[in-house]
Amino acid sequence: xxxxxxxxPPAEFNLGSLSPRPEFYFVFTITALLILALLVRxxxxxxxxxxxxxxxxxxxxxxxxxxxxxxxxxxxSKTKEFCLSCHVMKPYGKSLYVDDNEYIPAVHFQNxxxxxxxxxxxxxxxxxxxxxxxxxxxxxxxxWVYYTHSYPDTIKLYHPYNNRECLHCHGGSRKFEAVSAHKxxxxxxxxIVQGRVSCLExxxxxxxxxxxxxxxxxxxxxxxxx
Amino acid sequence: MAAxxxxxxxxxWSAIFLLAGLAVEAASLLKVAALSFVVFTTVGLLLFxxxxxxxxxSLLEAGPAEKT
Numbered sequence: 001x002x003x004x005x006x007x008x009p010p011a012e013f014n015l016g017s018l019s020p021r022p023e024f025y026f027v028f029t030i031t032a033l034l035i036l037a038l039l040v041r042x043x044x045x046x047x048x049x050x051x052x053x054x055x056x057x058x059x060x061x062x063x064x065x066x067x068x069x070x071x072x073x074x075x076x077s078k079t080k081e082f083c084l085s086c087h088v089m090k091p092y093g094k095s096l097y098v099d100d101n102e103y104i105p106a107v108h109f110q111n112x113x114x115x116x117x118x119x120x121x122x123x124x125x126x127x128x129x130x131x132x133x134x135x136x137x138x139x140x141x142x143x144w145v146y147y148t149h150s151y152p153d154t155i156k157l158y159h160p161y162n163n164r165e166c167l168h169c170h171g172g173s174r175k176f177e178a179v180s181a182h183k184x185x186x187x188x189x190x191x192i193v194q195g196r197v198s199c200l201e202x203x204x205x206x207x208x209x210x211x212x213x214x215x216x217x218x219x220x221x222x223x224x225x226x
Numbered sequence: 227m228a229a230x231x232x233x234x235x236x237x238x239w240s241a242i243f244l245l246a247g248l249a250v251e252a253a254s255l256l257k258v259a260a261l262s263f264v265v266f267t268t269v270g271l272l273l274f275x276x277x278x279x280x281x282x283x284s285l286l287e288a289g290p291a292e293k294t
Contacts, residue, residue, distance in 0.1 A: 066251070
């Protein structure tokens with residue numbers, strides 16, 4: 001058991017809100033005001049200066065604002081709140097608060113081994129070259145199956161969890177190397193690196209989210225200060 | 227104000243679509259949720275694209291600018 005146990009996890013994973021960066025507000029406001037001016041007085045474009053104003057207000061600034069909005073959404077899509085905004089994901093968020101250090105995701109989340117606000121993305125994005133792009137493509141597919149209600153009863157990973165994602169942080173760390181099973185022989189370590197021995201499925205660290213057992217679990221109440 | 231020309235009417239429609247796009251963008255940024263992302267990337271960006279396209283069409287319709 002970790003810290004004090006609780007019968008229910010905190011209601012932290014409700015829909016959250018984040019404020020865009022200040023420069024976004026500035027560009028957004030300027031864009032809206034200039035467009036509004038041209039909406040009220042389109043005859044301003046009869047002068048050369050008005051034509052230039054229209055090009056900036058109706059083409060350059062909307063593209064800039066749209067891009068900034070997209071970038072904002074892109075960053076938000078990496079947050080825990082975003083992933084847990086689909087109700088089928090709620091149990092997975094709840095499992096992060098299980099008060100049992102056998103639960104690998106819970107241990108990582110509760111001890112800040114992963115950023116708590118980006119917990120899902122950190123572990124479920126491949127650290128390969130196109131990992132982020134691949135995650136976004138998968139995310140679009142997830143949105144589709146969610147809103148078309150075509151998601152399966154039991155959610156599974158596309159592929160067995162790759163040791164590469166574990167070793168991205170743990171590989172070479174003192175704590176990792178101190179465990180004899182990791183480094184006893186070159187063969188063992190090579191097998192881990194090559195994925196012939198799975199971190200999660202070889203009986204060593206095989207308790208992940210286990211959402212079907214949550215009803216009997218005890219929960220960590222969360223950090224005291226937020 | 228004198229009657230609007232065809233180009234100016236198109237510019238006005240462009241402004242309407244772009245303002246609608248901005249409204250959708252602002253609304254979608256109120257909540258961190260998958261639905262916000264979907265609404266922005268479909269409705270919001272579509273409105274921006276239509277607004278910008280209408281403006282570009284108005285440029286084609288107007289022809290080359292006269293030197294003042």
